[in-house]
Amino acid sequence: MQLxxxxxxxxxxxxxxxxxxxxxxxLPSPLSASQFKFSVSQEQGYDxxxxxxxxxxxVIPYWNxxxxxxxxxxxxxxxxxxxxxxxxxSAETAGGFVKGDSVQIxxxxxxxxxxxxxxxxxxxxxxxxKTWVMDMTQPVGWYGLDYLKHNGSADDWSYHPTYVGxxxxxxxxxxxxxxxxxxxxxxxxxxxxxxxxxxxxxxxxFVYDINGGTIKLSGCALLYGGDYYSQVSNWGAVTVIDxxxxxxxxxxxxxxxxxxxxxxxxxxxxxEQ
Numbered sequence: 001m002q003l004x005x006x007x008x009x010x011x012x013x014x015x016x017x018x019x020x021x022x023x024x025x026x027l028p029s030p031l032s033a034s035q036f037k038f039s040v041s042q043e044q045g046y047d048x049x050x051x052x053x054x055x056x057x058x059v060i061p062y063w064n065x066x067x068x069x070x071x072x073x074x075x076x077x078x079x080x081x082x083x084x085x086x087x088x089x090s091a092e093t094a095g096g097f098v099k100g101d102s103v104q105i106x107x108x109x110x111x112x113x114x115x116x117x118x119x120x121x122x123x124x125x126x127x128x129x130k131t132w133v134m135d136m137t138q139p140v141g142w143y144g145l146d147y148l149k150h151n152g153s154a155d156d157w158s159y160h161p162t163y164v165g166x167x168x169x170x171x172x173x174x175x176x177x178x179x180x181x182x183x184x185x186x187x188x189x190x191x192x193x194x195x196x197x198x199x200x201x202x203x204x205x206f207v208y209d210i211n212g213g214t215i216k217l218s219g220c221a222l223l224y225g226g227d228y229y230s231q232v233s234n235w236g237a238v239t240v241i242d243x244x245x246x247x248x249x250x251x252x253x254x255x256x257x258x259x260x261x262x263x264x265x266x267x268x269x270x271x272e273q
Contacts, residue, residue: 031059031093033100038089040103048111050077050087059091066185080111082127083184110182119210120182122245129181132269133174134225135247138162140169143241143251143264148213160249160266170226171195177272178223180206190223213240215250222252224267231259241266 036056043049052075054061063070065077065087079085085107090100110126124130141160146153161169176193180186188206193199204219214237221235229235231254241264242249251264 031056031091031095031098033098036089036091036098036100038100040087040105042105042107047105047107048079048109048114050079050105051075052077052087054089054091056091059093062090062092062097064088064090078111078114079105079107080114081182081184082107082109115182117210118245119208119243122243123208123248124180124182127181127183129179129183129187131177131179131272132223132248133177133272134223135268135270136163136172138268139225140268141249141266142254143266145262145264147264148239148241155263160268173197173225175225176223178269188217188220190220192221192223195227214238215240222250222267223269224252224265228254228265231256232265239264242268246270 036059038055038061039051039053041051041053043051050065052061052063052065052070052072054063054073060071061073063072063075063077065079066085067079067081068077070077083106084104086102086104088100088102091098115121115126120126122130138160141158143160144153144155144157146155147158150156163169163172173195174193174197176191176199178188178190180188186205186207187203189201189203191199191201202220204217206218207216209215217236217238219236222238224235232252233255235252237252239251239253240248241251247268247270249266249268251266254260254263254265
């Protein structure tokens with residue numbers, strides 16, 4: 001008897017829930033991109049500073065300005081590179097995410113404040129770019145992982161011989177070139193030559209952490225000389241070992257167990273003449 005009562009109560013509840021007299025709640029329809037309103041303007045006399053303003057009510061804006069994104073209704077962003085840039089505007093509405101429209105702006109010069117550290121000029125020479133080749137007077141060396149700390153540990157060591165008398169380190173030849181530039185973005189281009197003179201070219205972006213002393217190549221390898229490819233698993237994670245406007249030494253981790261212990265292989269480069 002108790003089971004019949006419970007079953008009857010369940011049917012009653014189901015009927016009440018499905019009653020046509022119950023008020024139906026409709027979800028709002030998504031906005032269309034044609035209903036979006038926004039504005040993009042630039043600071044007069046310093047057009048690297050860009051003002052973003054979402055004028056569409058009751059949405060969460062999503063801005064993509066190439067070097068970054070924002071979800072603020074009003075925001076001031078910095079575009080450090082000269083050239084033509086596209087600002088994309090989309091929004092999260094009550095009816096879901098809607099892809100919007102875009103506008104193009106012109107930036108007249110690289111941001112002098114953003115790239116004021118002399119390391120930028122030394123590495124990439126602004127939009128003009130700077131091309132580096134192997135320094136065959138002292139092309140390659142090996143460094144302990146504590147070398148840059150100079151803490152006196154067993155891994156605080158270096159061996160970077162001059163080439164004369166140490167020709168065994170690698171054949172004396174043209175190993176290609178690599179170029180860093182800031183022409184509209186962070187560009188890295190490498191034309192790598194092998195021992196037979198065959199050239200392979202790669203282009204990608206890069207991130208230069210001046211304070212951390214690292215350069216991250218996003219898809220290409222550091223220019224290198226000699227038969228070292230099998231000794232390194234990541235040729236895009238680069239440590240700045242030594243740096244000046246006329247010479248740089250960049251290191252990658254030698255992590256192949258058959259090649260010996262962990263250390264940096266450091267290649268030295270000079271500007272192409």
